[in-house]
Amino acid sequence: MSEIDGNEPTEGVWTRETVDDSTDAADDGREAADEDAAAVTFDREGIRAGFLTCLPVALGVGGYGIAFGMLARRAGLSVAEATLMSATVLAGAAQIVAVELWAEPLPVAAIVLTTLAINLRYSLMGAALGPWLERLAPARSYGSLLLMADENWALTMRELKSGSGRGAFLLGTGIAIWVFWVAATVVGAAAGGVIGDPAQYGLDFVLAAVFVALAVDLWEGRPTLVPWLVALATAVVAAALLPGRWYILLGGLAAAAVEVVRHDR
Numbered sequence: 001m002s003e004i005d006g007n008e009p010t011e012g013v014w015t016r017e018t019v020d021d022s023t024d025a026a027d028d029g030r031e032a033a034d035e036d037a038a039a040v041t042f043d044r045e046g047i048r049a050g051f052l053t054c055l056p057v058a059l060g061v062g063g064y065g066i067a068f069g070m071l072a073r074r075a076g077l078s079v080a081e082a083t084l085m086s087a088t089v090l091a092g093a094a095q096i097v098a099v100e101l102w103a104e105p106l107p108v109a110a111i112v113l114t115t116l117a118i119n120l121r122y123s124l125m126g127a128a129l130g131p132w133l134e135r136l137a138p139a140r141s142y143g144s145l146l147l148m149a150d151e152n153w154a155l156t157m158r159e160l161k162s163g164s165g166r167g168a169f170l171l172g173t174g175i176a177i178w179v180f181w182v183a184a185t186v187v188g189a190a191a192g193g194v195i196g197d198p199a200q201y202g203l204d205f206v207l208a209a210v211f212v213a214l215a216v217d218l219w220e221g222r223p224t225l226v227p228w229l230v231a232l233a234t235a236v237v238a239a240a241l242l243p244g245r246w247y248i249l250l251g252g253l254a255a256a257a258v259e260v261v262r263h264d265r
Contacts, residue, residue, distance in 0.1 A: 040135040040160075040167040050156070050172020057151045058176040061092070062184035068096055069188020075102040079189040086185040090149060090178055093248075094118045120249045124256060125153045129170070132160045136167050147174025226262070231255035 065086065072082035077099065089095055094115040101111050126133075126145055133141035144167075148156075152173030159169045235251030242250075 040132050040165045042136055042140050042167040044168075046166035046168030047172035047175070049166060050152075050159075050169035050174075051176045052172075053159070053169075054152055054155055054173035054176040057155065057173075058180040061149075061151060061177055062180035064092055065181045065184025066188035066191075068092060068099070069185040069190070070192040071096060072099045072185070073189050073192030075099040077102070077189070079186065082189040083182060083186050086182045087178075090147065090181060091115070091119055092149070092181070117246045118248055121252050122148065124252050125150075128157060129153070129160070132165075132167060133170075140167070140171075144168070144171040144174060147171060147178055149174070149177050152177050227255035227258050230258045 068086070069082055072085070073079070077085070085095055085098075097114055097118060098111050101107055101114065125148065129145075133144065148170060152170065155173050156170040159166060231251040231254055234254035235247040238247035238250045
């Protein structure tokens with residue numbers, strides 16, 4: 001080590017100021033790296049990745065779309081009307097409930113309230129995506145949410161939690177879901193008068209099978225068990241005590257409340 005003359009630092013000697021400057025630079029570098037990792041992008045690559053990832057799931061959704069098309073025809077809707085509903089609504093469970101309630105005269109209030117109860121879960125799902133979508137322009141985030149369904153929401157949550165930062169992933173998966181859902185509705189509605197009841201071919205179970213596959217993919221170990229069991233118990237009790245489909249929303253709210261309490265501890 002070289003000699004120190006007076007108060008002047010010499011070559012090879014690290015002063016307190018030097019160490020502090022180096023520490024500050026390292027901290028700044030880490031902060032910049034964290035910001036880069038947390039960055040959310042919106043580009044064609046994200047759309048493409050989402051579309052390709054969702055294709056197997058969208059194929060299963062297509063089977064459910066065929067069932068909806070058949071039910072819509074049995075309820076008296078034309079092929080064009082059933083297709084228009086699928087293209088503009090994109091909510092399988094709500095659409096099936098709507099056509100099950102379809103009658104003359106049309107029970108508008110019953111259909112609106114029932115589908116509202118079913119689709120209120122989307123408010124929870126959208127909130128879960130908020131930490132990522134809020135970093136995008138409103139047109140991109142809200143435009144992507146228009147194509148959000150249960151299946152592509154689950155895929156998008158997994159993708160964004162991985163740290164990929166692909167903000168356009170939801171839009172890509174939504175496009176895949178929309179294409180298969182609408183196309184399958186056309187097929188089902190066109191064949192509805194010939195095939196008959198879709199339940200005899202097992203098509204009514206397609207959506208349940210898709211959700212089981214998604215649930216397995218979302219399983220994160222024992223911490224996931226508590227909210228899932230709470231949601232299940234709440235939904236079963238609500239289904240037994242309340243009319244309509246309120247059990248869907250109540251199960252989700254109960255699980256969310258449990259997670260808030262657990263994280264606050």
